[in-house]
Amino acid sequence: MVPVEVVFGIMVLIFTLIGFARGFLKELGVTAMAIWTLFVLSLLGPLVERMLGGGELSASRAQWLCAGYLLIIVGGALISYHGETLAFGGVPPRGMTGAVLGTMMGLVNGYLIAGSLWYYMARFNYPIRALGFTAEGLSPAAMAIQPYLPPALLGQPVLLGQSLLLYLSILLIVARVIR
Amino acid sequence: MPADAAVVPVSEYVLIAAALAIFGIIGFRRGVNRELVTFVAVLLALAITGLFTDALVPVVNKLHRIMRFALSGGLSTGDSAALDTVGQIPDLVSTPASKAVLELVLFAIPVSISYLIGLRFRGAVNIGQKLLGSLLGGVTGFFIAQRFGPILFPAGQTNLVLATGSTNSLLQDTQVVAVLVVVAVVILIAFGLYSARRVVKR
Numbered sequence: 001m002v003p004v005e006v007v008f009g010i011m012v013l014i015f016t017l018i019g020f021a022r023g024f025l026k027e028l029g030v031t032a033m034a035i036w037t038l039f040v041l042s043l044l045g046p047l048v049e050r051m052l053g054g055g056e057l058s059a060s061r062a063q064w065l066c067a068g069y070l071l072i073i074v075g076g077a078l079i080s081y082h083g084e085t086l087a088f089g090g091v092p093p094r095g096m097t098g099a100v101l102g103t104m105m106g107l108v109n110g111y112l113i114a115g116s117l118w119y120y121m122a123r124f125n126y127p128i129r130a131l132g133f134t135a136e137g138l139s140p141a142a143m144a145i146q147p148y149l150p151p152a153l154l155g156q157p158v159l160l161g162q163s164l165l166l167y168l169s170i171l172l173i174v175a176r177v178i179r
Numbered sequence: 180m181p182a183d184a185a186v187v188p189v190s191e192y193v194l195i196a197a198a199l200a201i202f203g204i205i206g207f208r209r210g211v212n213r214e215l216v217t218f219v220a221v222l223l224a225l226a227i228t229g230l231f232t233d234a235l236v237p238v239v240n241k242l243h244r245i246m247r248f249a250l251s252g253g254l255s256t257g258d259s260a261a262l263d264t265v266g267q268i269p270d271l272v273s274t275p276a277s278k279a280v281l282e283l284v285l286f287a288i289p290v291s292i293s294y295l296i297g298l299r300f301r302g303a304v305n306i307g308q309k310l311l312g313s314l315l316g317g318v319t320g321f322f323i324a325q326r327f328g329p330i331l332f333p334a335g336q337t338n339l340v341l342a343t344g345s346t347n348s349l350l351q352d353t354q355v356v357a358v359l360v361v362v363a364v365v366i367l368i369a370f371g372l373y374s375a376r377r378v379v380k381r
Contacts, residue, residue, distance in 0.1 A: 093374035
């Protein structure tokens with residue numbers, strides 16, 4: 001099976017190319033949706049897990065929870081990539097600047113979406129065997145990358161006990177309202 | 180160390196502050212258009228050094244031997260003297276220090292090229308572009324300090340009391356990295372929205 005970090009890298013590359021093709025403003029809509037989804041998951045996820053019993057999860061329950069998280073992230077990505085509704089208003093920047101900005105936002109979206117999928121698989125110890133990933137087969141590179149996956153990195157409390165996801169969500173809401 | 184040598188305590192914060200200040204000023208002067216190119220190059224350089232340094236070590240060593248062989252006369256000498264000489268020289272990149280230098284070179288090449296490419300872009304035309312350039316320059320400076328700091332100031336090689344161990348721990352701290360990533364993304368978003376023209380309703 002292909003290592004998880006290679007699959008993750010390929011996904012990020014594909015999202016980056018998509019960002020280049022779609023342009024900055026459309027990609028920013030996807031970024032906003034991804035950040036809001038992660039913020040909601042970081043708030044409601046622990047509550048739902050506690051309601052389902054908390055503590056040590058059985059294998060089947062971990063599998064269902066992991067599948068739930070993955071479906072929500074994929075669903076959010078599909079909604080945000082489909083149509084124009086979430087795109088920010090205005091005429092996107094043109095020329096080289098526009099291409100670089102679109103590509104960079106595509107890279108950010110790739111990191112947010114692919115990284116979140118990887119994070120939730122890792123958090124439940126890769127319970128969905130059909131995907132072909134196992135905790136035992138992780139390379140040192142994969143182990144090193146895991147602390148930098150979006151929910152782990154952006155979910156840390158930084159100011160007033162709140163995570164960066166909250167501040168980013170507020171910032172993107174303000175930007176969306178202004179535009 | 181001589182008895183009268185001055186020991187100047189420099190904490191990791193001074194190193195980071197210096198990098199932020201220098202690159203912030205450069206970014207302010209160059210503007211966000213040019214700094215964006217450098218920022219992309221820094222990300223590329225981090226990926227190259229992280230992924231390819233180990234793979235490039237044998238290639239660099241072979242190229243070094245080929246060059247030395249050519250300089251020693253190569254095949255034109257007609258005997259095996261040049262080959263024997265080359266066979267005895269040690270690998271160019273064989274110690275952690277020489278590998279660190281290779282990393283520095285690999286990091287510096289794309290970043291230097293990006294500064295030259297950036298000159299082709301329009302400089303800052305107003306204070307907004309200058310401020311965004313300054314912020315992006317600061318982020319670039321942080322990543323450069325992260326890569327260069329522990330190599331340029333290894334413990335025991337300078338009179339400056341520089342706790343590179345704690346520098347490393349600070350620079351590798353995921354919370355600091357998270358804040359830096361978010362700052363970079365916010366600058367990108369601000370610059371993108373600033374560059375995007377509004378649709379005028381008639």
